Amino acid sequence: MKVKSDFAYMRIAKVIEQQILSGTLRTGDKLPSLRTICREYGVSQNTALSAYYHLESKMLIETRPQSGYYVRYSKTTILSLPQITNPDASANYAHSELMVRKVYDNLGEDGHLPLALGTPANELLPIAKLNKGLMVATRELKGSGVAYDKTEGNERLRRQIARWSFAMECNFSHDEIITTSGCLNALSYCMMALTKRGDTVAMESPISFGMLQLAQVLGIKVLELPSDPQSGVDLNALEDALKDGKINVCLFISNFSNPLGSCMPDENKKQAVRLLAEYNVPLIENDLNGDVYFGQQRPKSCKTYDECGLVLWCGSVSKTLAPGYRVGWVVPGKFKDEVRRMKSYHNISSTAITQEVIAGFLETGRYENHLRKLRHTLHGNLLKFSRAIADYFPEGTMASRPQGGFIMWVELPRAIDTMELYEKSIRHKIGFAPGRIFTLQNRYENCLRLNYGLLWNEKLERDLKLLGELAKKELKRF
Structure with missing residues (x-):
């Protein structure tokens, strides 16, 4: 052959x-x-x-x-999957800000293992090529990039995003796109454009604490929906909430969610969009991990099936290429005028020079070359993390099996409180994200999120082994 x-x-x-x-x-x-x-x-x-x-x-x-x-x-040695989540069916106001602050105060400390982050290590990013692109952008941009750009953002970048969207079978025009300062910034504009204080947003549970904090700052109630660690949000629970008129807007991570790592099957995305159109409820779709897939092709988005303009599709390169550049975007559908107004009120325009650098990466094919290497490395890392958890963590530990992205969800035996485990592990300079910060309810106390987007080496394996040993000691206390 x-x-x-x-x-x-x-x-x-x-x-x-x-x-x-x-x-x-x-x-x-x-x-x-x-x-x-x-x-x-x-x-x-x-x-x-x-x-x-x-x-x-x-x-x-x-x-x-x-x-x-x-x-x-x-x-x-394959770990069992975590249980399907079952949050309370009512909106919740509980706060976890102090816990989030405690976890993230340690991220900048020298020598700390950054398992709590959800971004790849610098060693996995094309920093030298980005630096060259920055020099080119400085020379070629009018005024060397110091002038304001259009509110919609860098046109070259918007054209490349539109071209890139073919991978998920969407057909955007660059005129439909508004650039933002990262994905969370895009989500913020969408939330401000669509909601008022006292409204309710539906999210899958557990969910990124950044999205939870955004809702809290805006005075929006959060309805947490049950989720499957592989297929994502429970559509039956979504339909029940829609029938009861509980939801003003939805905010989902459709591909490789944070923190479960779940990916909604295409049929589920199609059904979700149909349901939301039936009840005229907008969906803000966070799709910043979609390019980091381990299969044969990029998964589709909910936006792929949107015929009414109700899906506001948000993306970014913050998780794949340049976290500090803060380059993101949104395709707001029929809400473009409202989202554009929010951006003009809060930011006037985005940073022109970093957008020009990212546009060059997309235009020349360097981004796809980088992604191929990154996907390969991350898939290998995921298998190594899974094996280390199976070998070193307490018996009965369960872990998600993401088909893309950077993070995995680990469910320890119920007797272990991961906030207490965090306090002990941080003394050994090992940080992770305790499960409690991914909900506004008193749940997931025995869970944690790990970032496998690191450079795998013997020290990393030793630290995972130590974390597992600390978890076993916690279990022996009971």
Whole structure:
């Protein structure tokens, strides 16, 4: 079988990976020799080696000196999925700001393991290329980028976002897009445009504390909906809330949610949009993780199915390329005038020079090249984190299995309070995000969120092992 492609090693690796995951190849089985791979696939030894290196990076196989390559993966170490969440069916006002502040006050400390973050490590970002792009933008922008831009934002960037939207089968015009200072800023404009104090926003639970805090600042009540760790928000619960007239607006993370890592299936997205159109309730869609998928193609968005302009689609490169650049956007549908007005009131215009840099990345193809590498690294990291949790954390620990993004949700035995665990782990310079900060209810006390977008090395594995040992000590107290 002749394999012709610059990425031939990936095709070979995929075939072997599927055989391992399906159980055709079992733990301890010996893999074909490099010579056999070369002969069967018609590739060079370097290509065959690359395929095995790729599988090693995912911890699916291992090499044994003087013996060859063997299957390392074992289905017996796969962690159970966390339970489907079941929050109270009433809006809640509880505060978690002090807990959030405590967690994030430690993020800037030297030597702390930043498992609480939801962004990739600097080592995984193309910082040198961004710096070059910044120099080019300074030379080429009118006034070197110091002048105000249009309220809608950098036109070059908006054209690239519109072009990029084909991946999720949307057909935007650049005139439909408004740029923002990151995704949370886009969500803020949308919330301010669509709600007033006392209104109710529906969100899946658990949910990003940034979105919870935004609702609290605006005086908006939050209705937390049950969620599945794989398929996302429960559509039956959504429909019941819509029938009862409880909801003024919805705010969902459709692809690789934070913190569960769930991804709404396309059929669920389509059904959700249909339901919201029936009750004329807008959906603010946070889709900033959609480009970091581990499958064959980018998942669609709810916006893909929007025929009424009720979906306000928000995105950003803050999680994939340049967190500090604060470049985001929104396609507000029929609410464009309201959202544009909010931006003009609060920000006048976005930062022109950073938007120009990101536009260049999208235009030249550098962004897609970067994403391919990032997806590969993150998928490997997820498998390594899952194995470390299975090996080192207390028996009965459950963990989500995200198909993209940067974060995973871990559910420890109920006796463990992760706020208390956090206090102990931070003394060892290990930080994570306790589950309680992802809700306005008294829930998820035994849960935590981990960021696997870090540089995997021996120290990281040691720290995960130590965190697991600390969790086991907490369990022994009961």
